[in-house]
Amino acid sequence: MQYPSAASQYEDFLRAVFPPSNGETGAGALREDAGPRAAEPVPELEVQARWFAGEFGRDFVGRDGEAVEIVQFGHWNRSAGPDFTEAVVKIDGVVRRGAIEVDLTATDWEAHGHGANPDYDEVVLHVHCDGRQAAAPRFFTRTSRHQAVAQLPIDLAASDEPAGHWGHLPVARRGRCATPLREMGEAALESLMTAAAQYRLRRKARRHEVLAATHSDGQALLQGTAEALGYRHNKLTMAVLAQRLSLATLKRQAAPEREALLFGVAGFLDPERFENTADPEARHYLKSLWDHWWKHRAQHEPEAPHRRLPWRMAGTRPVNHPQRRVAALAALVNDWPAYARLVGARPTESPEGWTRDLTAYLGQLKHAYWSRHYTLKANPAPKPLALIGKDRIQDLLGNVLFPAAISSRPNLWAAYRLLPGSDMNESLKRAALRLFGPDSARIAAATRRYWQQQALLQIYRDFCLRDGSDCADCPFPEQLAQWREG
Numbered sequence: 205m206q207y208p209s210a211a212s213q214y215e216d217f218l219r220a221v222f223p224p225s226n227g228e229t230g231a232g233a234l235r236e237d238a239g240p241r242a243a244e245p246v247p248e249l250e251v252q253a254r255w256f257a258g259e260f261g262r263d264f265v266g267r268d269g270e271a272v273e274i275v276q277f278g279h280w281n282r283s284a285g286p287d288f289t290e291a292v293v294k295i296d297g298v299v300r301r302g303a304i305e306v307d308l309t310a311t312d313w314e315a316h317g318h319g320a321n322p323d324y325d326e327v328v329l330h331v332h333c334d335g336r337q338a339a340a341p342r343f344f345t346r347t348s349r350h351q352a353v354a355q356l357p358i359d360l361a362a363s364d365e366p367a368g369h370w371g372h373l374p375v376a377r378r379g380r381c382a383t384p385l386r387e388m389g390e391a392a393l394e395s396l397m398t399a400a401a402q403y404r405l406r407r408k409a410r411r412h413e414v415l416a417a418t419h420s421d422g423q424a425l426l427q428g429t430a431e432a433l434g435y436r437h438n439k440l441t442m443a444v445l446a447q448r449l450s451l452a453t454l455k456r457q458a459a460p461e462r463e464a465l466l467f468g469v470a471g472f473l474d475p476e477r478f479e480n481t482a483d484p485e486a487r488h489y490l491k492s493l494w495d496h497w498w499k500h501r502a503q504h505e506p507e508a509p510h511r512r513l514p515w516r517m518a519g520t521r522p523v524n525h526p527q528r529r530v531a532a533l534a535a536l537v538n539d540w541p542a543y544a545r546l547v548g549a550r551p552t553e554s555p556e557g558w559t560r561d562l563t564a565y566l567g568q569l570k571h572a573y574w575s576r577h578y579t580l581k582a583n584p585a586p587k588p589l590a591l592i593g594k595d596r597i598q599d600l601l602g603n604v605l606f607p608a609a610i611s612s613r614p615n616l617w618a619a620y621r622l623l624p625g626s627d628m629n630e631s632l633k634r635a636a637l638r639l640f641g642p643d644s645a646r647i648a649a650a651t652r653r654y655w656q657q658q659a660l661l662q663i664y665r666d667f668c669l670r671d672g673s674d675c676a677d678c679p680f681p682e683q684l685a686q687w688r689e690g
């Protein structure tokens with residue numbers, strides 16, 4: 205089926221199963237289906253990053269019914285004080301310039317001492333996540349000068365991929381829908397999976413479009429690329445790195461400066477690291493980074509400790525070390541015109557040519573240091589290392605580049621269908637087991653391609669993660685009959 209007509213079919217299916225409540229029409233790009241909700245607090249940094257990416261929108265109704273429009277999201281603050289500076293907002297049509305503070309709850313304002321701190325006097329908007337708690341006790345945001353600050357409660361579930369940890373993890377065993385799915389027939393199953401996969405791809409495409417509209421096409425590509433390179437443990441941190449060092453900022457610099465900026469803002473250029481590095485090649489490379497970083501340090505280094513980027517190293521294989529991911533991002537930024545041209549290319553011969561060219565381009569990227577080293581301190585590796593490995597290329601294509609391109613080139617759907625499946629992660633294994641039972645041949649056939657894996661993950665998200673009854677009350681098995689008839 206042509207993209208995106210099957211996506212609309214799946215959307216209709218979801219709407220029939222879960223009718224919108226409270227008059228919500230699902231008209232907003234990312235609000236079409238809020239999906240399951242996180243039951244545990246989400247990291248504040250994640251909310252801030254999603255806010256800055258425009259994922260919650262830019263036109264709102266404030267806590268007191270005022271119309272709030274975000275004209276400019278401002279800049280990440282690297283010092284103490286509010287999260288975003290130099291922002292511009294319109295409140296009931298009146299332009300206000302100043303800072304924006306993003307907290308998890310309204311009362312964090314006082315709990316964190318902002319109300320008595322003059323650094324927060326310039327705040328013009330206090331964003332918090334009490335969006336679904338209209339009955340929560342009223343809290344007033346006031347500066348140290350006793351001036352009221354407009355509050356904007358946002359709804360975390362309005363974001364495309366609700367953050368945080370789910371309240372429950374569906375049990376890893378065959379689900380109640382496995383039998384009707386088996387009886388469904390291959391053609392009906394294929395059409396359901398196609399629709400779910402297209403729907404997921406369209407959601408990702410819309411997320412990309414929102415980011416592009418909030419900042420720019422290039423910035424959306426940079427952030428998406430950084431996120432994909434950060435998989436699995438450092439997606440958020442890589443995304444924030446790309447937000448703090450925007451494409452526009454990086455483009456203004458020469459190539460060596462860009463690389464030094466990325467490593468410096470990432471927090472990988474501390475003097476101690478240099479002192480403790482024995483390998484001559486590593487010392488030479490570190491010195492070359494430092495030679496540029498010192499010029500930018502005062503302007504870009506996070507000053508306040510809580511502004512430092514939180515990298516997760518534990519459980520990461522040496523070849524996936526976050527420093528290597530920053531290096532890969534630097535290599536792409538340094539070759540940006542070629543990368544952006546390939547992403548924006550219109551396939552002339554066949555849609556598959558687009559995938560082939562990008563795969564070949566990403567696979568051939570090299571770096572004098574990083575093609576032979578695991579970290580900034582490591583001795584040389586015995587064999588050359590791919591700067592961007594096969595899995596990352598696959599994920600970049602499926603999660604970022606196809607979503608970035610598909611809206612303007614829907615014929616790429618044919619090429620998307622040919623992408624091979626990636627390694628089965630825990631969610632995918634669980635989804636396959638629940639929907640198909642412990643039938644390894646069937647699971648293998650249903651997860652061979654990337655689009656099939658995406659379909660399973662979408663159904664898992666829409667039904668298994670919503671379900672709290674161990675399948676008993678899940679409407680999916682009964683609704684499958686509707687799909688057959690449809």
Ligand code: SF4
Nearest residue numbers: 379381667668675678
């Ligand atoms: S929760 Fe629903 S979709 Fe998930 S396994 Fe159970 S019946 Fe199937």
